[in-house]
Amino acid sequence: MKKKRNITLKELAKELGFSISTVSRALNDHPDISSETKVSVKKLAKQMHYAPNLFARGFRSQRSHILGVIVPNIAHLFTSTILKGILEEAELRGYRVIISESNNNEAKQIEMLNTMSQFGVDGILMSLTRKTKKIDEVLPILNRIPMVLFDKVSNKVPCTQIVINEEEAAFNAVEHLIELGKQRIAIIKETENSYNSEKRYAGYLRALKHYGLRVREKIILSTEDISLSHGRRLTNILLSMKKRPDAIFAITDNAAIGAIKALHKFKVKIPEEIAVVGFSNSVNSTIIQPALTTVDQPGDRIGRTAVKFLIEEIENPKTDVITKTVEIKTSLIVRDSSLMA
């Protein structure tokens, strides 16, 4: 009973007394075919539950209509929200999506890239591993398959890149704190030079400069792993200083939540004594007390935009290499952690 074979064009043709060619053309609405023929062919096709073998079609036409997606870790709400956008947009345009994880492992990333290419995907959407050094191994793939990077990108890879307006978002967040009257604004960022961390830091610096505030090296803290526990740890350091900051801008929500937990412990009033701003608008940011002011990153729009640009490239191949960077707008969500009465 299992694996009952699907109906093929051949069977339809036999049943109808037409040739395979005619049946194929009728189903594809080829202008040469008479409308009577089309009607009768389509009727029988429906009746017999004919469904074209997409594998054969893809094989024949050298177009799989599959997009390959590679992300560091799928089990992240932000990542899966991007994937949701990718799935929706791809489906709308008649593409299917194969997803795989690099697990933040660069060798695995290259391997997946090769498998995808070998498999015959029409294009690749990728978010890079945390540290992607060996760009040279990515480049040869680019010659064969259109690629678009999103979220974790690198301008060393010459292709379209979809990101959020990291720098501007950080500027706005810090500006918000300044408008609140805060003067000594600490930042918690990443040690390594990730694209995202760098940009957010740049936005922080620009805001201070723009409003004429001094840059105080002592309250610029970095950590390898920008997590809740490290957010807490660094905040403890800030609290032990003779002159405490009056606000903390953490470049991720998790670190900001760690900061809030540390502030709770020392009974520091939020936001009166120290205000806190995060980045991501994760679910957690609404659970923590006080609710966290943060930057909302529209994951689904990132995904949809990436798909749009990729399909554009697939369907209108250019011979020239185009490197454009598309910035998706974010918005600051002000909540109790920075809301002064």
Add this chain to the structure above:
Amino acid sequence: MKKKRNITLKELAKELGFSISTVSRALNDHPDISSETKVSVKKLAKQMHYAPNLFARGFRSQRSHILGVIVPNIAHLFTSTILKGILEEAELRGYRVIISESNNNEAKQIEMLNTMSQFGVDGILMSLTRKTKKIDEVLPILNRIPMVLFDKVSNKVPCTQIVINEEEAAFNAVEHLIELGKQRIAIIKETENSYNSEKRYAGYLRALKHYGLRVREKIILSTEDISLSHGRRLTNILLSMKKRPDAIFAITDNAAIGAIKALHKFKVKIPEEIAVVGFSNSVNSTIIQPALTTVDQPGDRIGRTAVKFLIEEIENPKTDVITKTVEIKTSLIVRDSSLMA
């Protein structure tokens, strides 16, 4: 420069002076081929960066080595954790994974099922939409393609089902509250008869019965949408009662967190006056104050197990219909919301 064609068997054969057949067999380690030939063929293949066209291979062998996955909503941490398990296990076994969403829409679910089948996936992994009534439309697919259900399942679909030990997990959670000395234990569950809600409710009832506690209809509350806000709403109702419950078992973490927020508002001491237990071990459960006691569901194990059973069925097709239910063990994580000194 784009779309440089891949090397084919034909080109390898021409280069080597062998026939295509021989080259194919040499690369696949066919026993008939001399080892010298194999060595030289493989060497050239490597040198020329030959990669088999998986599309052609799949087409020819009628095996795509692709698994189709259909979930209601990918942008859910629990779902994406299951997907992570699926991806890892599938990759380990040489399968690729196509993911799509049903958006909790039954018509879409059928459509995706048909697309997957048409596309030629070797098997399907599915988590059902919230209300799946038209099982008859799912059944014909089962005749053509092996399928395994996970998480949101239905015993009306005759195939392997991977679930967690819902009933037992709920029993353990309630038992834990009883051991704490709680006597009036409220439950917040779903109105509609979802598989998960029913089982958890059954476990709740069994625990009460086992320990000789009365079942009090008034503190058994249901809601259509088992969310944070409804958890809060129902808890307000519980607090307005003349005789309040001394514990709340919410069948999801979100509802439990809503309960905690309502308790905070009315300054009810947790867990002394009212203890709270949730279900899922979501990230939020550690962010809320007090940290929430909850049931940990190992998503990745669910995913891995589902893949194992599916591939087993693909590779050893049975003519008989086998409906087995596999229960993945969960564990109760006790935290401050039910921790009495």
Add this chain to the structure above:
DNA sequence: CTGAAAGCGCTTACAG
């Protein structure tokens, strides 16, 4: 308006 035939890249039963 319709059909016969080639071919996408591979595997495999058949022949030697």
Add this chain to the structure above:
DNA sequence: CTGAAAGCGCTTACAG
């Protein structure tokens, strides 16, 4: 041990 040939299901240039 190796090769010529068929065929998976489809599309499409060529011919009529």
